[in-house]
Amino acid sequence: MDMSTAIVVGLLALLQLVTRSHSDGQVEQILAVSAADVHLPRQWISELFHQALANFTVRHVGSSTCRLQSDMYDRHLQNHTSWAVRMAESWDRYPTGILVGNQYHMGIYDECVDVRHPVIGQYCLSEIKLIPPKGTDYSFNRTEDLDDFGNKDAWKTVLGWGDYPDQVQRNSLNLGICIPASCSALDLQTALKNQLYSVFAPKEFMAVVKVDPIMCTVRGDMYPYNTAYYVTSMLFLLIVLICCGTTLYHFIRISCLKNSKETSNESFNSFCKTFSFIESSIALVKFDKYNELNALYGTKFITMIVVLLGHRLFYLIGNPMNNPKFVESMYLNGPNIILTSTNMVDPFFFISGFLMHLNISRSFQKEKSGSVLKKITLPIIHRVIRMLPAYCAMMAITAHIVPHLGDGPLWPQKIWEEAEICKNYWWTNLLFISNLVDVKYECLIVSWYVSCDVQFFVIGVIIVYVYTKNTKYGILLLGTVLGLCICVPFLVTIFSKTDGIDKMQFPYLENLRVFISLNKTYRLSYMRATPFFFGLASSFVVEKLKKNKFKCSQMTVYIGTFVVFVIGVCVQLYGAKFYTRQLPYYPLEHALYSIASHCIWTLPSVWIAICLFTSGYGPLLNLFNNRIVVTLGRLSYSVFLVNVTVMMMSQSSQRLPVYLSPKSVIDAWIYDTFKCYVMGLALYLVVEAPFAKLVKPWI
DSSP states (O other): OOHHHHHHHHHHHHHHHHHHHSOHHHHHHHHHHHHHHHTSOSSOHHHHHHHHHTTOOOOSOSOHHHHHHHHHHHHHHHTTOHHHHHHHHTSOSSOOOTTTTOOEEOOOHHHHHTOOSSSOEEEEEEEEEEEOOTTOOOOOOOOSOTTOOTTSOHHHHHHTOOOOTTSOOSSEEEEEEEEETTSOHHHHHHHHHHHHHHHHGGGTOEEEEEOOGGGEEOSSOOSOOOHHHHHHHHHHHHHHHHHHHHHHHHHHHHHHOSSTTOOSOHHHHHHHHHHOHHHHHHHHHOOOTTOTTHHHHHHHHHHHHHHHHHHHHHHHHTSOEEOTHHHHHHHHHOOHHHHTGGGTTHHHHHHHHHHHHHHHHHHHHHOOSSOHHHHHHHHHHHHHHHHHHHHHHHHHIIIIIGGGSOOSSSHIIIIIHHHHHHHHHHHHHHTTOTTTSOGGGOSSTTHHHHHHHHHHHHHHHHHHHHHHHOHHHHHHHHHHHHHHHHHHHHHHHHHHTOOSSOOOOHHHHSOGGGOHHIIIIITOHHHHOHHHHHHHHHHHHHHHHHHTTOOOOHHHHHHHHHHHHHHHHHHHHHGGGGGSTTOOOOHHHHHHHHHHTTTTTHHHHHHHHHHHHHTOOGGGGGGTSSHHHHHHHHTHHHHHHHHHHHHHHHHHTOSSOEEOOHHHHHHHHHHHHHHHHHHHHHHIIIIIHHHHHHHGGGO
16 A cells, blocks of 8 residues: 555545534534645745845835836845935834734834934834635634734634624734835835735735825825914914913003003004903903802813713824723723713713803893894804804814814824815815714814704794793793703604614714714714703703702701712713623613713703702812813813814824823823813903903894
8 A cells, every 4th residue: 555545545534533423513613724824925024024024025016116216226225325215214114912902103204204214114003904715714702801812823813803883903004114205105015016906816815905005104294384373373463463462461551550441542442452462361360269160160170080081092092092902991891981971071061051041041032122033043142153253263173274283194084184174075064064064064172063063053042032032932832942952862762773772882982073973963963962952951940949948858958969870870880881892782772872872961950950059068169169170171172172173183193003002191291181171271361251242242
């Protein structure tokens, strides 16, 4: 018997032995696994990448200039010429940390783009995805232990990675590459695809390459300067100069005149006070400890701090990061309060609804004559005019100035997109309908809140007017609106089969403009109206209780507040259940939670408002009623407008992935919170306060 016959006989005997000891299904499984193992390379992914990229440059593709400069780069690299070596060593050829989710291998951006002669260095961030061979199945179920990959081959861990929205993809990576500026993104994509194909194709799996042209950058400001940029810059420069000039004049008068109120030019004095930083600052820090509305400013400040933490965390997660396990463990183990915090702006809506009645009901009661239409439209016009200057300023700054204020590998993709959207769709913000258009066309991500607030205000003015004229009809109208606020989210969730909570997971945090939930539920006014109109209803209730001199004991106030907060937190934490993988979808459960999620902070707010304005909180009130907190609370609108732009600029200029840990998140939060309040203060002093005083005599 020859050798080949003996091998065949031995294999048949082995197959017979396996068949006797296993069921037919088990045999097929063993054979399938063995077949899959045949396709697995003996080298690890990083070694294959190094094999493909060790001597990589853009060759045999592109324009003649690209080819000439690539050949020049090759020759000078062999001779160890400084500029060529700098280009070569500025990017990684051996990816590391793939199994732990390190997607971004960005190299040294500035070393690449600092090359200016004889070749201009161009940095491109490419996207590479590994596709397993056809007919193979490497899928596996992850356990809650993020370090437990079992005894499976590391290749299977990567190739079998599923589309888990709560985990970073292990079969995808972004690689920064330095090439001559004469070569295009398509040239790099073609050359990289050919090079990787030559190494990966013999292993019977693919490396799909994509290089977006906007991800290729050189040193310097690449965003085009146009007339709008110069006009916007000159306009803001003029306003700043006016403010500085009037402030200087105001300071001289205070310093030199015995009586600063005496002046021979009263009109100029009025103009001075309008734009003077001193006058605006005095109004900002003005504090009356007996004003019962101070606590609302304090609540605004606390809410804003929490919102800034959420926004900062979202931008950290949605950009290049190291140690993604920190976030992945958050999805599995919490803290759940972060996973469910998409309703944290609800207290703003509640306060807005509560204050609306206090601000406009008196004007309705005083004005005995005039058309109904005029009475209703005047408060709306007043509110819109108060909001527009700072709002328009941020749109103009985002569209025309911010793109020129930084650079980096991510800057064009993140910042330029925002600028172009604001250039094309600013009118949706001016009409306060930005929450009704597709999120892909929303100028300023936070503009949905402003649009919702104005839409609620219009309906609220009608309710307050009816209430002041006929209490019964006003209560009936408000009750109808509250009923709709509860029923509509329930019905929308039932019929559209959406989730009861807006889940913020990796694919959406990387690009909020593809977040489907933002279009279907999150930004829509009829899904977010509950807090505002409960705030309006609370204002009616407080008014009646104060007239009746109703009071609760301090013990009742404190115990009641504790109970409603505990209930609210428990309901809030329940929402983390919807992040569970493969959780059966129960429409009724999701529909009920879509209602509850916007009552979590609304109902405690109702209780607190009633207790605050009828009974008080004693010494505890000092935490919310002091000069510092009230002053910062007055800046809430300006800070809310600038915060996303500030954080986007911080994150878009990063050169390397950020290491995520509790400490790094808190550090970034504190740093950007400080920047947001500084920029918010600047927006308030230069735009919001002066223009509010300017239009006050006409509204």
